[in-house]
Amino acid sequence: MTDRAFLKLTGLLIGLWLVLPTLVIVPVSLNPRRSLAVSWSDWSLQWFQRFFDDPRWLDALTTSVVVAVQASVLATVLGTMAAFALERVTGKFRRVLDASIATPIVIPVILLGIGIYFAFLRWGLAGTTQGLVLAHAVTALPLVVHPVSAALSRYDRSLDRAASSLGAGAVARFYQVTLPMIAPGVLAGALFAFIWSFDEVVMAIFLSSPRQPTLPVLMFNSVTQSVDPTVAAASVLVLASSTVVVLLAMALSRKGARSG
Amino acid sequence: MVGGERRLSGQHVAVAVRGMTDVLDATVGSGSRWLTPLRGRHGPTGLLLAAPLVLLLLVVGYPMWVLLQQSVSGPLGWNIFLELLASDVTRAVLLRTLLTAALVTFVCLVLGYPYAYLLTVASPLLRAVLIVLVVLPFWTSFTIRTLAWVVLLQDQGMINNTLSTLGLPSLSLIRNVTGVVIGMAHVMLPFAVLPLYAAMRRIDRRLVDAAVACGASRRAAWRQVYLPLSLPGIVAASVLVFILSLGFFITPQLLGSPRNALLSQLIYMNVTQVGDNTTASALGVLLVAVTLLLLVALTVIVRILPGRTPKGAR
Numbered sequence: 001m002t003d004r005a006f007l008k009l010t011g012l013l014i015g016l017w018l019v020l021p022t023l024v025i026v027p028v029s030l031n032p033r034r035s036l037a038v039s040w041s042d043w044s045l046q047w048f049q050r051f052f053d054d055p056r057w058l059d060a061l062t063t064s065v066v067v068a069v070q071a072s073v074l075a076t077v078l079g080t081m082a083a084f085a086l087e088r089v090t091g092k093f094r095r096v097l098d099a100s101i102a103t104p105i106v107i108p109v110i111l112l113g114i115g116i117y118f119a120f121l122r123w124g125l126a127g128t129t130q131g132l133v134l135a136h137a138v139t140a141l142p143l144v145v146h147p148v149s150a151a152l153s154r155y156d157r158s159l160d161r162a163a164s165s166l167g168a169g170a171v172a173r174f175y176q177v178t179l180p181m182i183a184p185g186v187l188a189g190a191l192f193a194f195i196w197s198f199d200e201v202v203m204a205i206f207l208s209s210p211r212q213p214t215l216p217v218l219m220f221n222s223v224t225q226s227v228d229p230t231v232a233a234a235s236v237l238v239l240a241s242s243t244v245v246v247l248l249a250m251a252l253s254r255k256g257a258r259s260g
Numbered sequence: 261m262v263g264g265e266r267r268l269s270g271q272h273v274a275v276a277v278r279g280m281t282d283v284l285d286a287t288v289g290s291g292s293r294w295l296t297p298l299r300g301r302h303g304p305t306g307l308l309l310a311a312p313l314v315l316l317l318l319v320v321g322y323p324m325w326v327l328l329q330q331s332v333s334g335p336l337g338w339n340i341f342l343e344l345l346a347s348d349v350t351r352a353v354l355l356r357t358l359l360t361a362a363l364v365t366f367v368c369l370v371l372g373y374p375y376a377y378l379l380t381v382a383s384p385l386l387r388a389v390l391i392v393l394v395v396l397p398f399w400t401s402f403t404i405r406t407l408a409w410v411v412l413l414q415d416q417g418m419i420n421n422t423l424s425t426l427g428l429p430s431l432s433l434i435r436n437v438t439g440v441v442i443g444m445a446h447v448m449l450p451f452a453v454l455p456l457y458a459a460m461r462r463i464d465r466r467l468v469d470a471a472v473a474c475g476a477s478r479r480a481a482w483r484q485v486y487l488p489l490s491l492p493g494i495v496a497a498s499v500l501v502f503i504l505s506l507g508f509f510i511t512p513q514l515l516g517s518p519r520n521a522l523l524s525q526l527i528y529m530n531v532t533q534v535g536d537n538t539t540a541s542a543l544g545v546l547l548v549a550v551t552l553l554l555l556v557a558l559t560v561i562v563r564i565l566p567g568r569t570p571k572g573a574r
Contacts, residue, residue: 004381007374007377007378007381008378008382008386010374010375010378011374011375011378011379011382011390012390014371014374014375014449015375015389015390015393015394016393017371017446018393018394018397018446018449018450019393019396019397021405021408021409021412021446022397022400022404022405022408023408024408024411024412024418025404025407025408025411028411036407036410036411036414037411037416037417037418038411038418078311078312078315079312081308081309081311081312082308082309082312082313084308085305085306085308085309086309088305089305089309097309097313100313100316101312101316103316103320104316104320106500106503106504107320107324107507108503108504108506108507108508108524108547108548108551109507109508109509110507110508110509110524110527110528110544110547111324111327111507111544111547111548112320112323113509114327114527114531114537114540114541114544115323115324115326115327115544116319116320116323117531118323118326118327118330118537118541119319119322119323119326122326134315134319135319137315138315138316138319138320139319139320141312141316192399195399199399199400199401199402199403201401201402201403201510202509202510206531216401216403219403219404219407220403220510220514223403223407223410223514224513224514231407232407235401235403235404235407235408238401238404239400239401239404242399242400242401243396243400246395246396246399247392247396250392250395
């Protein structure tokens, strides 16, 4: 049994190693001095105030939210369509489809970044919000297809037949029966896609307009180009809000997978 | 579910994709899986698939084609690849990228294997806690996680300050390969743990007990039964971590240095500072080629490795 205890201890240590280092950013954001360091003696909220006073940071936040909302909506619609279609495909073709939808997340993101940038240069989409939304939405597809498929696989098909026998057409059946039943899965997918777009930085570096950077791009620039502790305050805000969204999405998708 | 046998064979990229599927599985819900297909249903399947697939082709497929096209569009034509491979700088960067990715993969396997194993034997409560601990960082912005490592590792950072308080010599932990490996292993660990866990969950632990009952020592039973059975998970985890590490950009950019640049940083520099899109594209194609080559090699190695997965493994 000492073996088991040792294993547990190792596991917990690794788990803490996964989570704790990131939290160092919290004391850094409270450091009154202009450096990316931890100060134990005094603290201040000035970097948070700076974040909310400086139009650069607020604009970046707005840009990120606008892009992420649009990308999430587009990915959710497309991903739900794909999940419904995939349900009816079997065999080899099915494996090819699964793989093609999941491919964007195994292509090195730097290649997606420059590849999409060069392609969008040809189409005049580089540096536009629409271009960034499109790139984020398509690469977020698997994040939506997955939870929606999971919810659909738990969905009782006899409900469809019941609705049909009561006179519902295909459209009414989808909106009044199927969609409400799989809603947790769809919502989880939407939240995952939102987080994906909101946090994504490499594609955004190439695709967002220099005058309208997204929040992660501005954070990346402020780390590489200057020492501005406002980035720590921004990190804490993003960290807190995305943790809440992810926990919510996880709870929803589990619910969707169980009931539904 | 997908058997271990099929996991190891054939489609090389598919191994990575499946690994990613395992990651999504854990994130999205314990019971979730890709759908069991319904036969004989007719509907607007093609119509529903058309929009997502066309967009995938335009936004992911076409850009990859553009990279290839653009890399051979210069005065050198296809010779650009020979030229790049002949250059000492590119070769050094390529080698450093491969070594870094290999180191990161190794660290992630060493840390991820016991963690994934613990997940399979832990009580439901502990398992839930451990899953959240691994899934939360997966969804936390890479930029923020790397930024935290900058704070910890920098010359006047937390680790070095602690060392100097203790009267120990300070360490050079940033702007070198050490920093990059620490940061990348931290970011990549969830990508190793979740495929490993998915594979280990399917192992019937009674097989180990049976081996012991037949007279094998605990250690021998573990090495000859459990380890081979978990091989598909090891392969999926290593392939996924290795591929993602090869093209990782943010962490090396913030924790490494231009002198120790990785391939992704060289590509970035070529686009943003030099403005040489042809070389950048060619380096990108090189990255894909190297990745695919290694995946093929790995599949071959795994095929001839002894101790293949029995069909009965769940």
